[in-house]
Amino acid sequence: MKKIIYLFFLIFFCLGGLSGCGGGTAAEQGKAAEGVLQLHNHDFEEEQVYTLDGEWEFYWKQFIEPSSFPAASSSSVYVNTPGSWDEKIAAGKPLPNEGYATYHLQLLLPETIKESVAGLYIPEVATAYTLWADEKIIAENGSPGTAREVMEPDHHPRVVYFEPEEEAVDLVLHVSEYHQRKSGWWDSFYIGSADGIQKMRDKNVAAEVFLVVSLLVMALYHIGIFLLRPKERSPLYFSGICLAVAMRTLFLGEVLIQRFFPAVPWELGLKIEYWSACAAITFFLLFIHAQYKEDSDRRIRNGFLFLFAMIFLFILVTPARVYTEGMLVLQGSSVLAISYLIYVLITAMRNQRRGARAHVAAMTILLAFVVNDVLHYNHVVNTGETVSIGMFFYLFAQSFILSNVFTKALNDSEQLSERLEKVNQTLEEKVKKRTKKLSEANKDLEQSYKARRELMSNISHELNTPLTSIQGYMKGMLDGVVDRNQTKYFQLVYDKTLFLKQIIDDLRELAKLESDGIQYHFTEKDIREFTHELYLVYKEEIERKYITFRFEDRLPVSDAGYAVSVDPIRIEQVVSNLLFNAKKFTEAGGNITLVVEEKDDSGKSWISIAVQDDGAGIKEEELPNVFERFFKGNAVKEKAEEGVGLGLAISTEIVRAHEGKMRVNSTEGEGSTFYFLLPRTDSRP
Known part of the structure; x- marks a missing residue:
């Protein structure tokens, strides 16, 4: 398990490096000051890019044409970028989100860039803009306007190219926002050579394509698992998470969906972005509950599901300018839901559930990514959108956990088959020897x-x-x-x-x-873990008859565990016999429970393993004979079930060899409880 956790953290750091490469790393430089950014001391190398962060001139409620731009003066107003203009204080209060403005920045470029092609990376700008470079329009997104009715919203990253005619380049940007809660831009503009900007964009696209394709492959793989085993819902929920995260990734960052479906309306695209977040958290809740039902609270899970369903409907029936104002509700609900899931996983880890420890590590890292994005979208930090990477890491880790579980189950099955084959060969030899001795006696x-x-x-x-x-x-x-x-x-x-x-x-x-002709192979086992493993082995086969099969661990919590000396194969034979007897006499829709607990019998502490069912039950007068050879009760005859009547007699002999006892409690028409007692010992002589 430690090796798995170390592997997860290694993948985490690798993904961190991938995200860093994909975003494009700017060279060391100064920031714009009072509307001027000096880059004339830098050489525009082939892959070097520079940010346009810093103070831009800002003209609120004005669309100033580049040809009539006023000269900077002491009364000029500046805003820090990247950022929202509602962070600017005017007349003693912050500016509203809704409005329009003109941004201006003078670039002082090196002489080497003059009359050559420069590249400019433009991030998402809320929610429409027109950009000029030296009085020439070089980029448009949507249609900015002075009111909601006269503007057309749209925002997605773009790359444009232009030829600077002089070392000084004036950038003028008209921006309007009347359709959502954000204004301005929250990621950096980048400038550099055409090759440098294009390579940065290609890295961004390649990273997102890698994430989307990987998520889709994982989704298809687990859908296939679900189709093969439809009773096991976990792979279905897991594929739902993958699809939701893949869809959200298509509408964020480089907005890859625009490359495939450029006609998708802006409003619909924004709704899908929010819906995919709701869907991902919803599938998360279902997935964790399906894996750790004993450690989660159904009422809390249903409460979260209801909350995200309401958020989904709210997004559906309201326009972007309304539901985007509730972004903090969605973000806060997501953080609370993931925190609850971490609590469930910690509980499962304390109860020694398989894979819970690695699951906690992966979920904790995912929570860090989610908190980072909450802070980023609320302009507290400027790290860019990272939750897609965090989700990919989590899903990859979870896929590894599921694969490890299936592989371990397969290996255990192969080893058990080999051991049973060897035991059968040994038993046949023992039978021959015993037969020879009996013939001589x-x-x-x-x-x-x-x-x-x-x-x-x-x-x-x-x-x-x-x-x-x-x-x-x-x-x-x-x-x-x-x-x-x-x-x-x-x-x-x-x-x-x-x-x-x-x-x-x-x-x-x-x-x-x-005749004591069988050689037992006793070994120390933690009876809690051993019984739970048997439950997992027979769960699918019993539930195939549409019977609910449960496991109840009633042993007190103990760090030392409950050690019992048993022959694992023979004890499994006893449990298997009891389970299939219960299955035979329990109708579809019934219940079977495998229980392990500590009992006192004759003043001595025993470990009890019981199989409870709510089937046909046994008549009181038949109970003393149920462990006799060839005994068949009326229930068998009434159901016309073929049976030899030797299974319980064989089980009794195996338990006797373990110095244990077989017991039965039953009421006709209400069900039966067959159980056997094993002495709790540290070693067997």
Whole structure:
């Protein structure tokens, strides 16, 4: 687990480096002061870019044409960029978000750039603008106006190229905002050579394409897992997170959606950006709850789901100028939801749930990215949008966790198969040796003869039914009563032969157990973890019958755990027998619970492993005989279930070899509880 966490942090730093490369790194330079930015001391190298941050001249509620721009004076007003103009104080109070203004910046460029092509990277400017360079329009986004009715909103990053005719270049920018809560711009303008700006833009696009494609691949992969295992909802919710984050990434940063669908309306694009954030958090809540139901609170989860559903509807029915004002509600709700999920994961980690520790590390880093974006979009820090990278990191980490779980389950299954094969080979050899010893021994002949006669009588009775059925079908085929071309009768005959084989195998197993002919391989196990692993192994198979299967850990919390010396394969055989008996007599829609707890019996502390069901139950007069060989209750006969009646007898012998006890509690029509007690020991001699 530590190695996995170290890997996550390594990926985190790599992604940090990727985001840094993608954003373009500006050279060391000064900032604009009083509307002038001096870059004449810098050489515009091939990949070097420079920001236009600093003080721009600012003319509120004025659209000044470049040809009639006034000279700077002591009364000129300046605003710091990047930033919103509502941070500017005028007449003792901040400017409103809605309005229009003219920005002006004089660039002093090096002589080497004169009459060559320069590149300019323009970030998102809220919410429409026109940009001049030396009285020539070089960029437009939307249509700025002096009122909402006369402007057309649009904002997405652009790259433009122009040829400076002189070393001094005047940039004049008309901006208007009447459609959302933000104004001005919150990321940097960049200038440099044409190649330098283009390469910076290409890095930005490549980074976002990498994120989107990776998220889509992860989404498709987990949708495939869900289609193969539709009862397991976690992959479906995980793919929903991937799709929501991929969609949000398309509408942020370089706004890649504009490259594929340039006709998408501005208002619709902004709604989808907000909706995708709601959808991502919603799928997060469902995903974590599906993985850690025992550690989360359904009411809190439903409360958050209701809250984000209301935010979704609010965005749907209101225009951007209304719902963007509620951005803090969405941001605050997201931070609270992720904080709650971290609390759930910490609880799961304390309860020693698989993968919880690595999950906590990934979610904590994601929360840091979310908080950073909340601060960025509220102009507290200027780091750029990073939550997409944080989400990608989290999803990649979670994908690794899920893959690790599936791989471990597969490895455990392969190892168990190999061990069972070896055990079967060993048991067969033991049976042969035991048979040889019995043939050589000649003691207690009267008792052996009586037991053999009783055994043969029971065996004859059990074998007679399937043999009679086989004989009837075959006779019918020979006489022509049954059509030989009907494959269903061959299938019935084949099924009866399988049942005969089951009877013979069970008899052989019981004989070995009763004669102590099986060698047990005891090992120390934490019974809590061991029982939970068995629950996971049989969960899917039981729930395939539409039965709810639960695991209840009633052991007190203990750092030392509960050590029990067992043969894992044989104890699994006992639990498997009890589970499938419960499954057989529980109708669809019923419940089966695997319980591990500590019990006192005869003044001694025991570990109890119980299988509870709400099925048919057992009559009181039948309870003393349920562990006898070949015993079948009325419930079996009424359901016409084929059974040998040896499973519980075999289980009893295995538990006896562990110095334990088998018990049963049952009420007819209400269900049964079969359980066995194992002594809690530190070692077995």
